[in-house]
Amino acid sequence: MTDVQSGPTITAPSAWVRSAVISLVAAMGGLLFGYDWIVISGAKPFFQAYFNITNPDTIGWAMSCALLGALAGATTSGYVADRWGRKKLLIASGLLFAASSLGTGWAASFGMFIFWRLAGGVAIGIASNLSPLYIAETAPAHLRGRLVAINQLTIVTGILLADVINWMIARPVAPHATAAIIAASWNGRYGWRLMFTIVTAPAILLFIAAWFIPESPRWLAARGRMTAARRALEQLRGSASNEEFASLRASSGQHTASVPLASLFSRRMMPVIVMGVVLAVLQQWCGINVIFSYAQNVFSDAGYHVNGVLFNIMITGSVNLVFTIIAMALVDRLGRRALMLMGAGGLVMTHLALGYLFYVHVHGLLVVCLVMAAIACYAMTLAPVTWVLISEIFPSEIRATAVSLAVSALWLADFILTQTYPLLEARVGASGAFWLYAGVCLAGFLYILRVVPETKGRSLEQLSDMLCYNGSRNKA
DSSP states (O other), X not given: OOOOOOOHHHHSHHHHXXXXXXHHHHHHHHHHHHXXXXXXXXXXXXXXXXXXXXXXXXXXXXXXXXXXXXXXXXXXXXXHHHHHOHHHHHHHHXXXXXXXXXXXXXXXXXXXXXXXXXXXXXXXXXXXXXXXXXXXXHSOGGGHHHHHHHHHHHXXXXXXXXXXXXXXXXXXXXXXXXXXHHHHSHIIIIIHHHHXXXXXXXXXXXXXXXXXXXXXXXXXXXXXXXXXXXXXXXHHHXXXXXXXXXXXXXXXXXXXXXXXXXXXXXXXXXXXXXXXXXXHHHHHHTSXXXXXXXXXXXXXXXXXOHHHHHHHHHHHHHHHHHHHHHHHHHTTTTOHHHHHHHHHHHHXXXXXXXXHHHHTTOOSHHHHHHHHHHHHHHHHTHHHHHHHHHHHSSOTTTHHHHHHHHHHHHHHHHHHHHHHHHHHHHHHHHHHHHHHHHHXXXXXXXHHHHHOOOOTTOOHHHHHHHHXXXXXXXXX
């Protein structure tokens, strides 16, 4: 199949702006995902006191229940996106984010708090699946990497925004304040509620803005709606490229409106399905999210007390953001495969070094510098590029369902990682845990080297032909 060449309508500044704005609207799901995922960590001491939660299992459920909702949202969103379209689900996710943030923030009982956290988790699962999928299907081939990476940029922006807003809203708490005192304080009555509620504004903005973006032309073509597909391309590019439209028309006959789950595991599809799931799991089991989820443990093991831990958490968020921006500049230049190899290889070295420092009880700045180096490496490579790859490697006829499967595997891997780190730390120490993550990263490096092809600059239809008919051996 002939590659889609970039014509003057694609490279014109107005088309660049149009593509960026439309991608940014879709990526607002990532901003809400990042904020809603992290905000609970700052609100925890205050809603815990307000609801008088003393059982560790109960507070653990409050902290993790959104993950269950995210898994449900990611699992079902592929089917819904295939049946009803990408645009309608983006609109629905904005509405669900707005409702769940209000419901969580102003819950009168702990039961309602959990209900709305689960609903917010569903919205997170939908956004984590749909935002990169929509961007990949609407972006020009030569811009697809950096445009999909916008989604990761908005995720880390949401994470940093949650940290900053939590810090700005919370008022100082007296040392050794009792739960009763905290519950009666401004933080206990209103502060934690505002932490959840404030994200309603961008959620409503997504809900409104999503009405004005076009439906995915590839989804429309799959439904046989070729006139609407051409009109969507004209909205995306300024005018429809004849080559791009011909490519969509040629591939539309292969698509079905609804894909049976069994078709994902056919002999033709299995190699690319396995690739997507392995890359999604690697992004989590490389160990970096342990630093975000258990920053207090990691930095405490490095010899820091509360104030130092909080400062270091802010720095990790800033490093994460800066190097995600760098990734956006590199992903369409160096390519996906090169960055993934750099990331896995770099994390092998940083994790081995971190494990050694923990093993010999070295504390302080050296550990922090290695942690920052690991986060920088991850933010520039595995974090954004994994989202790019799983949004573009699957054929159009199974893309939404397959991305849903890969994202579900990602959330399940995140759950396993989060649940097992305290056990690993207790059994083998922080040193043993990071050495184990180094081993995972080494296995990931070898898998990428052997299996994962370069995808930059190719149309989605070309990738479908290359990966599903020729397997995944072509590294060109």
